[in-house]
Each structure stands twice: as C-alpha cells, then as structure tokens.
Amino acid sequence: MASNHLYLVDGSGYIFRAYHRLPPLTNKHGEPVGAVYGYTAMLWKLADEVHKADGPTHMAVVLDKSSHTFRNELYDKYKAQRPPPPEDLIPQFPMIRDATRAFSLPCIEEEGWEADDLIASYAKAALAQGWQVTIVSSDKDLMQLIEPGLDMYDTMNNRRLGAEAVVEKFGVMPHQLGDVLALMGDSVDNVPGVPGVGPKTASKLILEHGDVEAVLAAAPTMKAGKLRDNLIEHAEMARLSRKLVELASNVPLPDPLEDLALKGIPEAPLRAFLDHHGFKSLLMRLGGGGGGVDAPQPAPASTIELPADPPCDHDAYESVTDLAALDRWVEEATARGFVAFDTETDGLGAMARLVGISLATAPNRACYIPLGHGGNDLLSETPEQIPTDQALARLKPLFEDPAVLKIGHNAKYDISILGRQGVSVTPVDDTMVMSFNLDAGLHGHGMDELAATHLDHSCIAFKDVVGTGKSQKGFHEVPLREATRYAAEDADVTLRLWRRLKPRLSPEHVTRVYEMVDRPLVPVLSGMEREGIKVDREELARLSAEFSGQIVELEKEIHAIAGVPFTIGSPKQLGDILFDRMGLKGGRKGKSGVYSTDVNELERIAADKDGGPGVEMVRKVLDWRQLSKLKSTYTDSLQAEIKAETGRVHTSYSLTGAQTGRLSSNDPNLQNIPIRTEAGRRIRDAFVAEPGNVLLSADYSQIELRLAAHMADVPQLREAFLRGDDIHNMTAQELFGEVNRDTRARAKTINFAILYGISRWGLAGRLEIAPDEAQAMIDRYFDRFPGIRNYIAETLSSVRECGFTTTLFGRKTHFSRIKSSVQHERQGAERAAINAPIQGTSADIIKRAMARMGPALRDAGLPDVKMLLQVHDELVFELPEGDVERAKPVIERVMATAAEPAVTLSVPLGVEIGTGLSWGAAH
Template structure:
C-alpha cells in the first residue's frame, strides 16, 4: 500500500478483542479434524482479511496494528474492585482459540499489541494520541461506544462489519454531546455491561441534558443543589463521589507505557509461506482461495472446514438399512451439528403420524430415513416398501437427537420437536433458521423455508404438490413413493443447513443475537409443551351455544328483513350495500374501485350504527353471531382430538412484525371477549376433573410500557400508586375531579389512552366514541398538551423509523416497517401508526415471552410440576392445576410474570398481574 498523495500518514488501530467476540458469536461451532475449535479463528481471520482487502482497494493507510486485551484484570480494578465483575468468563471453547487468533494476525503480517494492566481501549487511546501529535489521521476499527471519546477532526471510528464511519455527528447522535464530553455523560449514566456504577436514576439522555446545561461533570456536581427535580438533585448529591469514580473507570488512559512505537506499524503485504502454513493448519480452504485471488499467492486448496452454502451437485440418499443409518449417525455425532427435518401425515402435530426423518451434515448432501411409508396401504404403494422398522430407527436416532454435544438445526423446529416428543424423543439442543430470519428481518418478508431458500440461495424447493398432488387427489406423505419422498425430504434438510450457514453469522453483527438467544429459541420447547398439553372443552356446552347462536341469527335475519322492507340475503355484502345506500338512501357510502359494489365492512357499519341507524347495528350483531358459531362453537367441536379429548392450538412464533404470537386450529387470539356472547365461548374451555384453570393477565401492560418509554411522570406515578389510570387521565385532560366522575367521561379517557398507543386519528376516535371529529381532535389535542412527552415519543419514533427503516423494542427486537416509504399516503400513514405502536406492543410481547420462558423452571423450583401452562392469549397466560395446588401456584405465577423483565431491563413502572381461579376460563376471570 502506498502513502497517501497528500503526504499525511494514516493509521488504522483495530480493536482485536472486539473482533474476537464478534467472530465467536457470529459463527456456529466449527472444529479442525483434531477436534480443536476454530469458529472464532475462522471468523476473525475472515474479518481481518476483509479489512485488509478493502483498505488495499480504497483507503490505503500507511500504518496498521491490531490491539488486544491482555487479561481481565487491569488498573481499573484497583480503583473499583467490582469493575466488570458481572462479566462471565470466556466460553470454554473460545479459550484455546485466543492463541490461534494471535497466530492469525502474525500470519497476515500485521503487528499486534497487548499490555498487562491495561485494556485494548487504553492502548488504542495512547497510540491515537501519539499519532495526532504527529499530525497523522487516525481510524479506530471498532463498534465499542467507549472509544467515541477519542473522536476529533482527524480521528474517526469505523465499524467495519456495518461499514459505518462515525465522526462528530455520530457521537452527538449516540450521546447527545460532543466527543470531549462523552466521559462526563458516561460517568453519570454508568454502564451495566462493565459494572460502572454511575448515578442511580440517570440515563444517557438525562446525563447529556445535564452536561450540556452545566458544562462538565465537576461543575454539575458542585451546583447539584440548584437542580429543581428532587430525586435527581438528591441522587447527584448522594452519589457525587461514585460519579467521580465512574469517570476514572470510563476515561481511557492516553499514557500507557507501550514499548512498540508507531513506526513499527508500517503496512506491508503478508508473506506467502507463513500465511499458507497457517491456513493449511486450520483447514480454511475457502479463505485460502480468496486470499490467493487477492494477493496472487500460490495457495493450493486443502481439506476444508466446510463454509460453503452453494454446491454444484446434490447427493440425496434413501437410508433403508441399519448399517447405513449408523454411518449417518456417527458422521453427525463427529460433526457436532446436523440439520434435521421430519415428514408426517399432516400439519396438526397432535394428529399427524411420523413418516420419516431427514438429516444433512454438509451442503449438498442429505439422507432420508423412511419409517412409515405404506403403513395404511393405498393405490400408489400396494406393498409396504423396504424401510427400517420404526421402533428400531427411532431407538438408533434417539441418542443423536438428544445428545447435548450435537446441535440440531431445523426450520420451524417446534413442529418437529412436537412430533418427535410423541415418539419419546426430546429434541435438543436446537437452532432454528426460521427464528433467525425472524430476528433479523421481521416485517421485510416471510420466514418460511421456500421463501428463504429463494431469497438467500436462489433455489426453488420441490413443491409439496409435485410429490403429493393437489385437491381431492392429494395423498398423504406415507403414500409417496420413496424416490420422490427422498428428493423432497432430503432437500428440506439440505436447504435448512445451508440457510443456517448464511443466517447464523448475521446475528451478531446485526445485533440481534440476544433477541434470538433469549426471546426466540428458548420459547420453542415451551410452546411445544403447551401445544401438546392442549385444553379441554365442554362439547355439550358448545353444542348448546351453537344452537343459541343459530336461533339468534335467525331472529336477527327476520328483524333485518323487516327493517329493510324487502327480502334479501343479509350475508351478501353486495345486496346489503344496495339496501343501505340505494333503498334506504343512507349517507357516507362508498363503492369499491375494483368491484363497483358498495363497501359494507365493519368500519362502515359501525359508523352508521353510531349515527343511530338500527339496521346496520343489527347486521353487525348478525355477523358476530355467525362468526362465533362457525369459527368457535361449530369448529371447536370438530377440533377435539380423539386421542386426548382436548383441543390443541398451534402457535406461530414468526407471523407478526412485533413479536406477538398468533395461533390457529383453533385461533384463540380473536375471541371477542368484550361482548357477552364472546365471553360465553370462554366458558366452554374447562379444567379436567379434579383440576381448575388459573388465568393470569397483565394489567394495562402497554400503557405501562408507554409511560416508561415516553417518560411520563404523571402516568408512572399513577401506576406506582395503583390509581385508576383512566379516571386520572380524564381528570388531567378534561379538568374534572375523580370523585363522582361521570362513567362516560372515564370511557372517553380510556378510549384515548388505548387509542394513542395505536396512533389513533381524530376520525377513528370520533367513530369509536360516537362524537364529532372536531370534538375528538379537541380531546387528542388536550391529551398531548397535558402529556407532551407522548407526542415527543411519537414524533421521535416515526423520524427514527423513517431513517432506519425499523423500530426496536426495549429488548432489542427490530420491527421493520416497509409502509413508511410507500408512495401511497394512506399506506404511509399506516406505517407511521405501526412505528408508534410497535415498540410498545413489541415490548409487551417480549415481556410475556420472557415470562413463558421463565415459567417452567419457576414452577419446578416451587415443587409445582403438576401445574401446566396451557394457553397464551395476548397479555394472558392460562394454566391448569390440581385443585389443591392452585392457591400455591398463583403467587409463583404472579411473581414470575411481574419480574419477567429482570435482569435485562428495569422498568420504571410496576407490572401488575391479575390472577383468577375457576372451573372454566370465564370463571377464572
């Protein structure tokens, strides 16, 4: 690399320790043939090579060095003994890779520096300061926010994984202050990751406001008594010394006693011999190919650690004898990971039978193990084909599928886990490509295998209809001939394995590893157990309700026909539109641009009903009765499982943008519980004899999260005191006393409270409350005037979403919103409302996910293993418990749900959980 044309020298200082952990967490386990783990070495080597490659083509720095941490303990531990005390030790399989990573740096011809008693950041700060004294330009390659304090006119931070360069503006966007004040802000806010205490109750935003107002930390602490907010003032006075200590912890040393000088960091190309020897020793074939192409070295390929996801030819085999099966099991065990897929007779896990299992260990190679083909006979399979006995095959597979040392990779593994659980196999540990995609790209596209395969691999998998047919001629998979079944099933496992090799490395650099590891993957076995448990329904009660709804439908039909003045089909939207807007001449009708018929959806009918028109109001009731009958009372009876006598809903983890679960067969998320008829449906969900149901529901969780996110002190105080939040809002907005409040006024405030969460418009609020749009706008204006922080939150959230394309929950879940950039103003407005709501609804969804994940262990620790979690519906969990254990279970359930955020997040409002016990779901409320 030549020196820059302007003569100014340019040094790149690489945060080697940051590279190590990014590489380790980004890649799945990977070993050399001798068993040495090398995933971090491989990832680090790729990252370093990519940096060198890019710099050789673009920046052309004159000097470069990689800086490492020498040890966990350093001079900061003498200042504050608990510094970084919460950090766990390095993972066991990472420790032997540290020395190999140092070897990688040497092999690539790059100087590396570390120094006992100092962190890598201190050495970077020291070298950066010296380089600036000499007039050099400095680029620090890291994503560590602590290094932002070093930025100046000729010093920048470069996140090479995201290809983002951060200067003054980036620092101000992150900390709200200029780089020279970052240390003061961090001293106040502290750092939970490094266990820097800071000042309790002061976050980054507040710290930035204070430092900008008072100039620096010392001035602020000296004048702390002038601060108007009592809690803030008291905290600063009480913890002033801790703030000063925190400053010593976060301030980087610029005078570390380094022995190697800047002049020793001159950039030069690596020598071919040492680099080839290193890559050969680690068995990094594909990296050698890339290095050879870039430097022109003659680096012949050797045995690989497989890192390819594309293959020229696939090899799919059908395994029909035990010797072949044992060979695959042995290979998977040695590899330490295997892609797994099951084939069954249907999609309902409580009814489907296992037909076969497919495995893939490396790209392009997979096998299918049939165990249930031709069992029931059929036209295509007149005779049962040769296959391993099901019991023998599963007995051989069970140790592999339960081996804690072998990672099982799948696509929507909850399904396979449930199927295998019925066969006595506990599938673990797992990784799920569907959930990886969901954590990475929620809102951008679907996460089914066909779509992911097309998107990431440019492969269109064999359609199910090509092997099983369609319509009335469609057969179940047990009747598919083995040659077709093998190609179809083995391809599924192969593609899943290839998707894993693409998606897993993205998690860490795109900062969603924690979301995947704490909110997605651990929920899989929990939901699988819930689905298998199911819930009992009272068939007699459902039949009675079905008859009741049928009678109600007939009566309403007669009343509607009478109001219309002529017979028509009430269930026909077209005929209804003609009655309303032509025969009756009602105003406000609009025709569909596609069909030319009058629109008669729920929004139109509700608007007419609110204006006092009786016919549309009765049609709404007619439709509700019809839906309750068809969707629930009739369908639930048909969905009772013959084997268990219960209904088993199926939960979808990756169906919504915000992290909320959805369900089907039956869909329990849409039971209209606000109506008397809807509540009757809940009454049909009952406990088994000798048991009761426990319903545990978060109270107003989304409003509580809004109060926390937007920092609304009045709302937070109300929640802290247990005040009626809607009455308080009505009092604040409308200026009326809580005592003796008109229930209608409280209802209006409740509508605003919940409407604000969804970005409600004046039109929407007017329609909901049956008031004029002008009055509704007045209510909204008064609300924002009383709670300006909410409008600030909404504006800031929408602006941020437009800039990034997504919003985030408090737990880091990314919710992408494509409608924000839509050319259609209506769709764009929908996107803005979605952006406002998603962090709130998404955080609430994350909270209940965490509660569900923690619940099994909490119940087990309390000796309540007979208490089973059955259902999750929005903000509610439903349990079944023996009558004698219910009272003991309630406080465990309530505490687990109330503390679901800990320790990842400390909300500034309490989470309240309402619990009830009853023989049926409605009674439990």
C-alpha cells in the same frame, strides 16, 4: 474460427415466471420488486450456465412493447380474455428493463409487434448468415421455429429442445406445429381454432392431410360426425387461427445482429442496480455487500462473507433403509457437533403421524430415513425401511445429546412430532425464528421464500410430490426416491439457511432477542401444543343451537325492517338494500361497483344516534355478523377440533405470525374470541378443567400503558402506576377536569388510541365527535403528557432514518412503506411504527415469563401445574385444585419480574389472577 451463436431470451416468459416464483417483496424504497429480483437472479443464472457450456457470442433479451399488434387487426378478440397484469407487477416492468441493461445486454422491443415475432425475425436473419441460434424459452408457439441450426433451451427443466421434443409433445415436426396450433386453438390468447379439436385430434389430422388447408379440403369426405361438421362450419375460423399463430419473421430488426455481440458484463452498472434495490445476496455474488435495511433479502450488515454453496444436488441425497447406514449418519452428526433435521408426517398439526426423518450435515450431504411408508390397503407394497422403534432408538441419543446442536426450520413442529414418540430435542436453533428476528416486516419466513431470497434456490413444491385434488396422496405413499429428494432437500436447505443467518445475529444486534426471548420459547410452545386444553363438546353444541335460534330471529327482524327478504351475507345485496332501497347516506362503491359494507362502514352508520330504521337494521346486521362468525368459527368448528386421542383441542402457535413479535395461533385460532361480549364470555365457559383440576388465568394489567409510561418517560403515568391509581381516572381528571363514567370511558379510549398512532378522524369515529374536537383532545393529551408526544416524534424520526423500530430487548420490526409516496400506505406504516416498540416489548416480556415458568414451578414443587394457553396478555394454566394457593405467588412473581435482569422498568408490572372450573369463570 468458430461460428457465431446467438441466444434470444424470451424476456416476457422470464418475467411472469419470476413473478409467480417469488412472493411479494419490496425494496428499500418501498417499491414492489419480487419479479425484478427473480428476473435478475434467473438472468444471472442463465449467464453462468451459458458461460460454462458452449456459450453464445451474441445475446439479447426480447420483450413485448405493447398489447396491440397486427393480430388485433385480423381478429379484434385476440387476447381479449387475457387478464391485465397484476397491479404490483406493472410498476416492475421498467425496473426489469433496467435489470437487463444492468447486465449490458440489449433489450429489444418494438411497437406493434410481439416478442415472438421479433425472436422469429432475428432467428431467420442469423440463420441466413450461417449462425447457430438458441431461443431461451419453452413457449410452444416458438417451437415452430426449431430447425437444423436452431434449438430452444428450457431453463426451468435445464433441457435443450429440438425437433424430437416437438414430436414428443405434439406428434408432428416443428414446421407442422403452426397447423396443429391453428386447429386446436388457444384459450389463453383467445385463438378460436375448431371446436372439439384438441392436441391429439389436431396432430392426427395434420399427419394425415399435411396442413390446415388440406384438412379443410378433405372435411366433406370425412366420416359423418361432429368433427366433420365442425371442420366445415368453422373453416374460416381455422384459416384465421392459422394466420394468428404464424410468427412474422420479416420484422425490420431494431438493432443489427452485430450489435448483439457479448462483450462481458461490466461490474459498475450491475453493482449500481443491485445496490439501488438492496439485492444483497446478489451483491455478495458480485463480491460485496451494500444496500439498505429494507432489502428484500437482507444479508449481514457485517463484513462476514461466506462462499456460495453449490447448487442442491438431489441425486446426491441418500435413502437410509438399514441400521448400518443410520449408525453412520448418527456418528457423522455427532462428530460434527451439529445437524439439520426435519420430519415428514401424514398430516398437519402436533397429532400427525411420523412418516420419516431427514438429516443434513453439510450442503448436499443429506439423507432421508423413511419410517412409515406404504400404501393404505393390504395390497400396497411396503418399501424396505427401518422399523420405527429401532430407528428412534438410534436417533434418540443424538437428538437428546447436549453437545450436538439440532437445526430446524419451524422446529417447534418437529419437536412436537418427535416428543409424541418419546424423543426430546435439545439444544435447537430455528432458522425461521432467526429470519424473523433479523428481518421482520421485510418478507415472509417460510422455507421456500427464504431459499429463494437467500440461496437463489427454488425448493421442490409439496404438491409436485403428492399431487393435488382427488389424486392427492399421503406422503407415506410417495416412492422413496421422490420422498428422499423432497425431504432431504428440506434438511439441506435448512442447514444452508443456518449458515447464512446465524453469522448475522451478532453484527445486526439481534442476538439478545433471539437467545433471551424467542429461541427459549420454541420447546415451551411445543409442550403447550401437545398438552392442549379440554373443551366441553356438549356446551359448544348447546351454544351453537342457541346462536342458530338468535341468528334466525335476527334475520326475520332485518328482513322485516328492509321490507323484502335478501341474503344478509351478500355485500352486494346488503349494500343495495341499505343505500338504494333505504336511502342511507354516505354509501361508497368500490372498483367493482359494489357498495362497501365492511365493519368500519357499518359501525360508522350504527353510531348515528338519530338514525331511523336503516341505522337500527345496521346494528342488527352487526349483531348477526358477530353471532354467525362466533357460531362458524368457534361453537361449530371447535367441536371438530377436539382430538379423539386426547379429548382436547390443540392449537398451533406461531412465533412469526405477527410482525411485532406477538404470538398468533391457528387450527383453531384462540386469539380472537371476543372478551367484552356476553357471547364471547360464554364460549370461554366451554373451555374446562379435567375433574379434580381448575383453570387459572394470569393477566397482565394494562401492560402497554405501563410500558408507555416507562419508554416515553411520562412522570404522571409512572407515578400513578407506582401509587396503584386507576390510570383512566387519572387521565380523565387531567383531560376533562372531572371523573365520571363518560369521561373515564373517553379517557380509556384515548389512552390506548394514542399509543396506536390514531388520527383525528379515527379518534372522532371512536368517540362519535367532530374531527376538530378530536384533534383538540389529542392536543390537550400531548400538552398534559409531553413525553408521549416526544416518544412518537422520536420513534417516527428514527424509523424514517433506519427503516425499523426496536423493542427494549432489541426486537426489530421493519417498515418498508414508511417513506411511501402513497399517503395511506405511509400513514398506516407510521401508525404501526408508533405502537410496535411498545406492543413488541409487551410480547417480549410475556414470552420471557413463559420460558421461565416451567423451571420456576418445578423448583417450587409444582410439576403438575401446566401452562396451556397464551392469549394476548394472558396465560392460562391447568392445575390440581390443591395447588392453587401455592402456585399463585410463583406465577405472579415470574410474570411481574419477567423483564429482569435484562431490562429494569421504572413501573411495576401488575398481574391479575383468577381461578375457576372454566376459562370464563377464571378470567
């Protein structure tokens, strides 16, 4: 009869690995479950692996019960420096225990003992009965236990650890490791050790003398020096450290060894646990879907099920270094009719240099084609690779073949890189965009997160390939074998994600928004990014100098009011000045004990019409902050963003950066240049046209109010737009019975604030009135426009029922906090949900206009009209001055009819167009 084999799983190690492996996720109940999901997947993977190997007969997961143990009695500073668990991890501990029990595994923990002590005690008891023991961990403290019959299993590296692994890492046998750990100490657990003694010195001392006591006894006879002095001076700390690192192996066993017998995993409790949290991909592995719309890794709500892909086999990936091999891959991709692809570059941004291309045609059928590898100096070795022009000549027909679907993840970037090489890429599916269309609001859409969520796979980290800090190298310097493993994995994972996401589009009713809104925009944005926009460096430099002077003057004025110089940018110093020195009322301190000086707090103070010097100073601080931000974010940094090759700035657009579907931009971010301030307008003046050209700005007029009139069915608003009335004047008349500058301004604020689900307190702050008066205005607004009230009520009812909102084009935005028990989280989700269908529909419409604009201009004989920027509801073009009058009606028509024929609106879409030599002049 085979010997019993006990597996002891270091559950605490699993928990923290799972927490740091995955980004924050929430389940359908709004609870944080990133660590729970990762822990469950890792435990399942372990169960699969040990079943396939000479698996255990007995198994238990061992956890820490409490932070206070006998070691704290020996040394009150033990683990004192260890930070508390992250706030979002704490509520996950009970769920992790539930996960363990869902696998019908014993979950062992005991008050007053660390998990390591329990593991040591169970191991000793099992070995005494002749059992074999495996500890599932890579913790150095547990390596002390390794002996004949007991090994460790490092699941991270899929490696068995025996005595040789301890010798390799620490230079001593396992039974001597405790002495080494005692001498070297442990900063994480606050084990003091002996100052100046690291792993190598500790190992050398123990090998020479045997144990800690022998080392200390020999210290007086050692060669004079710091080591000898420290050993003598800190002898008692060394003895204490030896007690702290020693594992207690005599803890009474909470559960008898026999009770740890594996009896299989009953399906019912595991299914119930997975379904409760909406872990759909794990449910599919169990043999069925389920769960709700707010699962952290939503799988198809349909009956479509795909067999699990095999694990990624990095050794199966091919490095393609000759034309014959490349021809073979091109032929295979052409025959299949689809191919996943990715590019590797020497940097970020559309102007980066191409280093290599990866392809994948099936799971584990992937390759990497190096094109620009080699060191940065003449002595560096250049590996064998195909010349770039020859490789691209072979690949160009494949990438431009309309019969072969190209699949990318954030394909816009790769299209831009290849576009600069004269290679077009069409047609394209984008898995990042698919994920966003399916699951916006549930999780991020980066490849690493999606691989963990949908494929239970951890991608190779970029930093593990190129390094970090001063030792970081460019990807072109990475050896081909490592580069192939990393790059080909990207294409392989992209293909696997496509196989999971594509079948979900139709049954989950997002095909329309993907095919008619977002997918067509990918190549359009790529073209806009490559085109860029000219920026006047000298004008920016002048503005920077001017802003610097104004900032210095404001600092002098602020210090004069305060009566003392201080660092205005320091929240602590500013808070102390405002609330302690100047006595302003209403200051509130956060957990750190520092007064809040965020923009909302300062604007609240600045709104005090009867305020004294303190309020005046706050207004100047707000001006100082705005000027400082404009200077650092725009007038200074934009100069550095001008590319030498083009003399233009090339922003990067994201289709997935805003939950509602709006585009966002970065490097640089051009979405947040203030439009209502003189300083913001002057920054726009630095964006200019090339000689002989002008810039044209086309801006939707009040598009969100127009959509509200249609979507909420508000007759008064709809008819006012049809007549071309001033909508804010009409609202002022409805609410206040008269129209003047003050009532129109208030009406304008209310019109937009209501659509953002503003509260009575929020509106009171905006209008500088009492909350009761603000509530009366809200009530009056709803009385005049009951359609808006009904729209809000129906939207909230729907999102509470199904977990998401939809736009007129079917774009889903999920709100996992809509039922949160935390009031401010729930109210924040409600406000966002009220606006999401309107703002999202607005985003969908301008995207449709952008996708149609190029063909419309070309059909009109205007190929030289280039679309450069999209900022909120505005499109910016550059065109020859002689094309302006012909281009205006084309641009206006495309934008005004962008919703059609998919959606017919009951209100017209107004478009305002202006032109000028600069963006500021055109806007």
